[in-house]
Amino acid sequence: MPEPLPTFTSKTHASTSSRAEVSRSIPRSHRLIARISNADRKDQWFRHTLHIAGLIVLCLVIAIFLTLIVGSIPSFRATGIHFFWGKVWDPVTEVFGALPFLAGTLLTSFLALFISLPFSLSIAIFLGEYFPPGKGKNRMAGVVREAVELIAGIPSVIYGFWGLFVLVPLVRQLEMKWHVLPYGVGIFTASLILALMIIPYAASLGREIIHMVPAELKEAAYSLGATRWEVIRHVVLPYARTGILAGILLSLGRALGETMAVTMVIGNTSALPKNIFSPGNTLASVIANEFTEAASNVYLSALIELGLVLFLVTTLIHLIGKRIIKQFST
Amino acid sequence: MERPILEVKHFHAWFGTHEVVKNVNLTLHRNEVVAVMGPSGCGKTTFLRCINRMHELTPEARTEGQILLEGEDIYRMSPIMLRLRVGMVFQRPNPFPHMTIYENVLAGYLLNNIKLSRSDKDAIVEDALRKAALWEEVKNNLKKKGTFLSGGQQQRLCIARAIAMKPDLLLLDEPTSALDPISTAGIEELLQELKKNYTLIIVTHNMQQAARVSDETAFFYMGELVEFAPTRQLFTAPKDQRTQNYITGRFS
Numbered sequence: 106m107p108e109p110l111p112t113f114t115s116k117t118h119a120s121t122s123s124r125a126e127v128s129r130s131i132p133r134s135h136r137l138i139a140r141i142s143n144a145d146r147k148d149q150w151f152r153h154t155l156h157i158a159g160l161i162v163l164c165l166v167i168a169i170f171l172t173l174i175v176g177s178i179p180s181f182r183a184t185g186i187h188f189f190w191g192k193v194w195d196p197v198t199e200v201f202g203a204l205p206f207l208a209g210t211l212l213t214s215f216l217a218l219f220i221s222l223p224f225s226l227s228i229a230i231f232l233g234e235y236f237p238p239g240k241g242k243n244r245m246a247g248v249v250r251e252a253v254e255l256i257a258g259i260p261s262v263i264y265g266f267w268g269l270f271v272l273v274p275l276v277r278q279l280e281m282k283w284h285v286l287p288y289g290v291g292i293f294t295a296s297l298i299l300a301l302m303i304i305p306y307a308a309s310l311g312r313e314i315i316h317m318v319p320a321e322l323k324e325a326a327y328s329l330g331a332t333r334w335e336v337i338r339h340v341v342l343p344y345a346r347t348g349i350l351a352g353i354l355l356s357l358g359r360a361l362g363e364t365m366a367v368t369m370v371i372g373n374t375s376a377l378p379k380n381i382f383s384p385g386n387t388l389a390s391v392i393a394n395e396f397t398e399a400a401s402n403v404y405l406s407a408l409i410e411l412g413l414v415l416f417l418v419t420t421l422i423h424l425i426g427k428r429i430i431k432q433f434s435t
Numbered sequence: 436m437e438r439p440i441l442e443v444k445h446f447h448a449w450f451g452t453h454e455v456v457k458n459v460n461l462t463l464h465r466n467e468v469v470a471v472m473g474p475s476g477c478g479k480t481t482f483l484r485c486i487n488r489m490h491e492l493t494p495e496a497r498t499e500g501q502i503l504l505e506g507e508d509i510y511r512m513s514p515i516m517l518r519l520r521v522g523m524v525f526q527r528p529n530p531f532p533h534m535t536i537y538e539n540v541l542a543g544y545l546l547n548n549i550k551l552s553r554s555d556k557d558a559i560v561e562d563a564l565r566k567a568a569l570w571e572e573v574k575n576n577l578k579k580k581g582t583f584l585s586g587g588q589q590q591r592l593c594i595a596r597a598i599a600m601k602p603d604l605l606l607l608d609e610p611t612s613a614l615d616p617i618s619t620a621g622i623e624e625l626l627q628e629l630k631k632n633y634t635l636i637i638v639t640h641n642m643q644q645a646a647r648v649s650d651e652t653a654f655f656y657m658g659e660l661v662e663f664a665p666t667r668q669l670f671t672a673p674k675d676q677r678t679q680n681y682i683t684g685r686f687s
Contacts, residue, residue, distance in 0.1 A: 325525065
């Protein structure tokens with residue numbers, strides 16, 4: 106006969122054990138109940154704390170949005186809705202139009218995305234499929250993985266410096282060869298720097314997602330006579346596409362808002378860019394450049410309104426991206 | 436006597452230094468169902484995966500000896516060509532989640548970039564789904580994703596995907612271990628149908644299943660092929676003591 110399991114209100118236990126044991130088990134069970142109710146209270150506290158943390162984040166976003174709106178009011182009174190598509194930005198005559206910067210932001214970001222995509226995708230496949238973590242000991246793969254993470258950790262001012270002293274002269278030589286005005290600085294240079302900066306975002310997320318593709322799906326494809334490339338092309342990438350898109354979106358968001366490095370190599374001109382080699386400005390870089398010299402109320406308010414535009418663009422692209430991801434994942 | 440479809444001669448397989456399959460010899464004829472059974476870790480799945488060289492996906496896998504498919508040494512063929520001739524069905528149903536039922540059946544052609552006309556495609560899909568006893572259930576939903584089907588239907592879809600390639604040999608690695616009893620019965624019934632056109636090797640840890648579905652049974656124990664005989668004979672009059680012990684449930 107197996108011994109009955111001791112439970113803290115067990116009658117069988119009481120009847121089969123000595124009185125001393127019973128008397129010892131009673132305070133113990135009380136203590137247990139007390140401990141459980143105490144844990145329950147802690148659990149509630151913990152939940153409340155989490156709720157509060159969540160609420161704080163929500164309040165912060167709303168507060169930032171409101172601050173931007175309130176700060177934009179003087180500029181909006183002066184320029185009106187024309188602000189959003191005005192082509193001229195001239196603080197001296199107080200004519201404020203955001204279009205050159207909007208164009209600069211979108212041009213640099215999407216160009217950067219376009220340049221970085223082949224690299225981040227290859228890195229993601231290399232690290233996620235060919236040399237996944239923990240499988241074999243490939244020195245090269247380990248070094249690449251570390252390097253990708255390192256790229257994300259370098260402060261953007263260092264990218265700016267590097268861009269200014271290395272990339273700008275290179276681009277200038279290229280421009281001379283292609284017979285365009287050899288500024289060196291400009292939209293193209295900024296896009297190159299941005300492309301380098303956003304690679305880790307798409308690459309690491311892509312790597313994670315590719316690594317998560319179930320082995321049984323890959324095996325199914327191999328068993329049907331697929332080569333490694335065919336498995337990647339027809340099974341791994343389609344399966345991982347949602348995650349890869351999310352990574353692209355993440356890196357786009359990063360590119361839209363990047364300020365320091367872009368400001369240092371974009372040329373800081375308030376004219377609408379004529380082509381991708383023109384100097385220009387992005388929403389973020391013009392704010393960084395000009396807020397110290399914004400003497401008049403309207404000027405400062407116009408810069409804040411640029412911030413509002415950047416906020417809206419980022420949110421809009423985020424929402425569109427979410428929609429695309431949702432469509433792809435069903 | 437026609438040429439055997441599969442001959443295995445002095446076959447060994449290792450993972451690193453661990454010998455998983457030890458000196459296996461057997462001969463298989465067309466349109467038979469062969470069950471490979473044995474306790475967990477006896478090397479039966481590894482042996483199966485050696486037949487279509489899927490074990491090569493594991494690093495440090497190594498083999499010795501010969502496996503002949505219709506007289507041809509499979510280790511001298513390209514693994515791609517071999518896998519086109521030897522289909523495989525896995526433990527857990529694994530239809531491609533991003534493909535429709537229609538595309539899943541044609542996945543082998545799609546993956547290998549074999550171009551087919553619309554009418555060829557339709558014919559292959561219908562034929563494979565009929566043979567897998569799934570056509571009646573899905574013929575109006577061919578454009579739906581394969582993952583919407585039930586587990587048993589998904590497994591039959593995987594069988595259809597494998598036989599759409601018109602393989603010489605079909606390997607099934609515990610194809611019912613993730614299914615409920617009713618789906619299992621469905622698959623077992625299907626195997627009897629498939630026997631008319633294909634040669635099947637089914638790995639199972641379930642003795643009753645081996646007894647129900649197979650013409651011949653191979654009993655593996657600790658990497659060795661202990662006994663290979665017509666199923667009835669192996670279950671009623673085993674020659675080896677270890678087989679006797681296994682089928683009477685003395686170890687599992």
